[in-house]
Amino acid sequence: MVIRLRLRIVLQPGEEGRGRPMVLPLDFRRHFISLIKTLAGTSGLAARFTLEKPGYSPYVFSVEFSKIIDIVTRQREITARPPILVTISTGLFDVMTTFSNGAIAMKGRETVLGLYLKDIYLLPLKKIQTGEQEFRIAGHAVFRGVRHYVDGSDVGELEEAINTHLATKVRAQRGGLIINPVRVKK
Structure with a gap:
């Protein structure tokens, strides 16, 4: 049996930006990779970020916007309505524990792009009961x-x-x- 553990992190701007659209760089993904590295902290998982060829990643993550208002490719910017959701998925308990502990330690603190970690949710396990399953890719x-x-x-x-x-x-x-x-x- 394969278990897929999922952690959802809710990020939002600080008090002064709350409720207003946010302007983010179009290459926002690298900032969230930095967040993932920060969540991993000094754990064994963090060591893989220093390897030249780390092999397969033991997790995947996606970044979801509440609503994309505008994309300006010339300025390489995206305007979105907060909050931003980061979902991390893994089949390994120690990896999920590392990310969960990292997120708990950062709750209420500024993370990346001026966003603060507001909430952390462990999502329920998805039960697969048929021989065929449809999966959707949430991010890139x-x-x-x-x-x-x-x-x-x-x-x-x-x-x-x-x-x-x-x-x-x-x-x-x-x-x-x-x-x-x-x-x-x-």
Whole structure:
């Protein structure tokens, strides 16, 4: 049985910016990677950030905006309504414990981009009761094809990249577990 543990972190601007739209850099993701590193602190998990080739990540995360108001590509800015939600997902209890403890220690404090950590929620486990399951990617996903990164324009190439990635990851983490190929729906 595979368990997927999920932690949701609620971020919002300080008192002076509360309730007003926020302007963030379009490359906001790197700031949230910095937040992830901060949450990991000095744990064993944090050591992977110093490795040249850290291998597969034991977690994934997504950044969700309450509402995107505007995207100005020339200025490389995005205007969004707070709060911002960061969801971290892992199948490893020690990784979830590290992130949970890091978030609890930062509650009420400023994190990245002038945002304060307001709330922390452990999300309930999702129970999979059928042989087939539909998953949605909440944030960005990067998949490597044979010669380049896959942009999603060729569904067959995307399916092959996902299946190759999953097979490699499952083999590394679970040994003999067998998964059926993934089909992509647009």
